[in-house]
Amino acid sequence: MINLDIELLRTLVAIAKHGTFANAAEAVCRTQSAITQQMQRLESLTHKAIFTKEGRNKTLTEHGELLLRYAQQILALHDECVRTLHSADPEGIVRIGAPHDVADSIFPTVLAHVVRNLPRIKLEIQVDRSPILMEALHRGELDLTISSRFDSELAGFVIRRSPTVWLASARYVHDPSKPVPLILADEPSLYRKIALTALEQAHATWQTNYVAPNLSGIKAALHAGLGITARNIELISTDFRVLGTSEQLPPLPDVSYFLWMRRAPLHNHTRHVYDLLSQHMALNATAPLP
Known part of the structure; x- marks a missing residue:
C-alpha cells in the first residue's frame, strides 16, 4: 500500500x-x-x-x-x-425552548448533548406550550425550540416521533356506554385537535369535563379522575394508565417533535448548535428541512 x-x-x-x-x-x-x-x-x-x-x-x-x-x-x-x-470552540448564549410534555424526556437529552460537545456555549432555557414557544421563536426571543408544530418558514428536523395514547388516572374506570369524558387543553392545542378528530371519525360521543391552560392543569384533572385525555407516551407514569380498543376508544396518530431554528439574523454559535443536533439527533429517515 x-x-x-x-x-x-x-x-x-x-x-x-x-x-x-x-x-x-x-x-x-x-x-x-x-x-x-x-x-x-x-x-x-x-x-x-x-x-x-x-x-x-x-x-x-x-x-x-x-x-x-x-x-x-x-x-x-x-x-x-x-x-x-x-478553530476555537464556538462561544455564546443560545436560547432554547421545549414544551412541557417533553421537558423531562427529550429536552434533557438535547441539553446534555450540547453541553458535552460545545462546552463554551451557555444555554438559556424556556419551558412552555408549543404555540407560545413558536411565537417567541418568530419574534427572535428564542434561537431554537422543540415543538410539535410544523412551520414551513423555518429550518428544522424531526427529533422524535412519539405515539399518542388515551391517558387516565390509574384508578379511573371507563364506561363505554357513556359519552367520553374529556380533559382538554385550551386552544390552540395539537392534542385537543387529535382527540376531537379521532372521536369524530369514530362517530363517538363525548363531553368536555375540564379545560386546562397548561399541562400541570391537565395532570391535576387526570389525578382527580375527571376524565381522559389524548397525550404522547412521554407523559406515562405509574399514576396514569393507557386506555385503548378494550375501552372502545379510537386509535390516535403519532406526533412528530421538531427542533426549529429561528430565521436570520443568526449568530454563528446558534448555527453550530443546530448543526450539531441535526447531525447527531435527527431521525435517520428524516433529512433536515430547508
Missing part, C-alpha cells in the same frame, strides 16, 4: 490551477525544478505517468486527471479537518 504525500498532491492541484509548472512554482514559492522533482516523485509513487508533453507544455494524462480529482477531494477534507481542529 503506497502513502501519497499531501504536499505532492497540493502541488499537483496548484499546477492544474495555474496552468504551468512555472506559474505553480511562483504560486507556492518554490523553484520550477523543485516542482518538477515533486511530480517525478508522485509518478514514482503511483507507478503511473501523470503528465504528457505537448510541444513545450505538459498536460495531464488520463491517470493524471483521475489523480487530480482525488487530490482535490483529499485536500478539501484535509484542510477542513485542520480548520476544525484548530
Whole structure:
C-alpha cells in the first residue's frame, strides 16, 4: 500500500490551477525544478505517468486527471479537518425552548448533548406550550425550540416521533356506554385537535369535563379522575394508565417533535448548535428541512 504525500498532491492541484509548472512554482514559492522533482516523485509513487508533453507544455494524462480529482477531494477534507481542529470552540448564549410534555424526556437529552460537545456555549432555557414557544421563536426571543408544530418558514428536523395514547388516572374506570369524558387543553392545542378528530371519525360521543391552560392543569384533572385525555407516551407514569380498543376508544396518530431554528439574523454559535443536533439527533429517515 503506497502513502501519497499531501504536499505532492497540493502541488499537483496548484499546477492544474495555474496552468504551468512555472506559474505553480511562483504560486507556492518554490523553484520550477523543485516542482518538477515533486511530480517525478508522485509518478514514482503511483507507478503511473501523470503528465504528457505537448510541444513545450505538459498536460495531464488520463491517470493524471483521475489523480487530480482525488487530490482535490483529499485536500478539501484535509484542510477542513485542520480548520476544525484548530478553530476555537464556538462561544455564546443560545436560547432554547421545549414544551412541557417533553421537558423531562427529550429536552434533557438535547441539553446534555450540547453541553458535552460545545462546552463554551451557555444555554438559556424556556419551558412552555408549543404555540407560545413558536411565537417567541418568530419574534427572535428564542434561537431554537422543540415543538410539535410544523412551520414551513423555518429550518428544522424531526427529533422524535412519539405515539399518542388515551391517558387516565390509574384508578379511573371507563364506561363505554357513556359519552367520553374529556380533559382538554385550551386552544390552540395539537392534542385537543387529535382527540376531537379521532372521536369524530369514530362517530363517538363525548363531553368536555375540564379545560386546562397548561399541562400541570391537565395532570391535576387526570389525578382527580375527571376524565381522559389524548397525550404522547412521554407523559406515562405509574399514576396514569393507557386506555385503548378494550375501552372502545379510537386509535390516535403519532406526533412528530421538531427542533426549529429561528430565521436570520443568526449568530454563528446558534448555527453550530443546530448543526450539531441535526447531525447527531435527527431521525435517520428524516433529512433536515430547508
